[in-house]
Amino acid sequence: MIYFYRLIQKFRALTFDLDDTLYDNxxxxxxxxxxxxxxxxxxxxxxxxxxxxxxxxxxxxxxxxxxxxxxxxxxxxxxxxxxxxxxxxxxxxxxxxxxxxxxxxxxxxxNQIYIESDIHRILELLSKKWPLIAITNGDANIYKCKISQYFSCIFRSGIDGPPKPYKKMYDLAAKKLKLPPKEILHVGDCLETDVFGAINYGMQSCWLNTHNTKLLSSINARTIPHFEISKLKYLKKFI
Ligand SMILES: [Mg+2]
CATH class of the missing domain: 1.20.120 (Four Helix Bundle (Hemerythrin (Met), subunit A))
Known part of the structure; x- marks a missing residue:
């Protein structure tokens, strides 16, 4: 399921949250x-x-x-x-x-993280079309969980800057991609760190809502995302 809240512009890269977006942390x-x-x-x-x-x-x-x-x-x-x-x-x-x-x-x-095969599939499809960058507030290691092949780079809180929603890691990603923020789509499960953080920096935002949370009644909602999906596979629509 996809719900659209804002007009989506063409994006040329994606940034991804890790914890609770690619696996249940x-x-x-x-x-x-x-x-x-x-x-x-x-x-x-x-x-x-x-x-x-x-x-x-x-x-x-x-x-x-x-x-x-x-x-x-x-x-x-x-x-x-x-x-x-x-x-x-x-x-x-x-x-x-x-x-x-x-x-x-x-x-x-x-880092003993099992990544579901449909997550591998969607990351593979997306990474063939766009560069992907991981931005995490946690300490998961994309090499150890065997998903590094999909990402051109990873930024980690505490090492590369303060955590999301602070702008620093979003900025590092945009600089690395050499793209204006509005041409990047950030995907993540957290309304504050991912949705608010990305939009506050100027990126487009996709909220992964796997728990069927009601956006407008959620206490963590500081802003609305560009769109909401219940599963990552719905990103296929944009390929
Ligand atoms: Mg998360």
């Missing part, structure tokens, strides 16, 4: 965090009763103290592990070693 993060806690429980006897809520508590504390820490999700995660395990009596030197091992595993688990 929540179960991946939840599985990763469960494995992380299990790893920590077995890494030292002082951490035997370490729980997910202990990790979450320090994660929140860090965000309160350093409100921009979420810009780099990996750094935030690393500092949360370090701080929470030292609160369980692990000395700093050992905590650094455990955190380093944990982060290596988290990186592995976090």
């Amino acid at each position: 929540k179960p991946i993060i939840s599985r990763t965090e469960k494995k992380l806690i299990n790893f920590l429980n077995h890494s030292n006897k002082k951490l035997l009763n370490f729980k997910h809520k202990n990790y979450k508590f320090y994660r929140k504390q860090l965000l309160i103290k350093y409100p921009k820490i979420y810009y780099n999700i990996n750094f935030w995660r690393k500092q949360s592990i370090l701080l929470s395990i030292t609160s369980f009596g692990i000395n700093y030197k050992l905590a650094v070693i455990i955190t380093k091992k944990a982060m290596k595993l988290v990186n592995l688990w976090r």
Whole structure:
């Protein structure tokens, strides 16, 4: 299903969100965090009763103290592990070693992402017609999830700039594509970071609404997209 809200101009490139646009990210993060806690429980006897809520508590504390820490999700995660395990009596030197091992595993688990075959198909079709660039606020690795062949480039929050909806990564994509923003279509699931972010920068915007959310009653809707789709396959219409 496609709903149109604004007049669409011809576009010559696409930028793509990753998390919750190309795959369902929540179960991946939840599985990763469960494995992380299990790893920590077995890494030292002082951490035997370490729980997910202990990790979450320090994660929140860090965000309160350093409100921009979420810009780099990996750094935030690393500092949360370090701080929470030292609160369980692990000395700093050992905590650094455990955190380093944990982060290596988290990186592995976090990128065990299954991309559905119809997503591969649509990305392949789109990438044959237009250059595609990935713009993510997360830490998924397009090489590890085997979708790098469709993208000419990836911009990641915390490494390439502040997260969407900030303009920086959209601007980097437009510069890389050597196109005016209005000739680029951004595709993403989030009304704030993707839809508002892209439109605020001057791009056209496609909202992927897989959960049948009502646009006008959504508290996250700061602006309307150019059009809305329920599945990525509807982008075929524009090829
Ligand atoms: Mg997303």
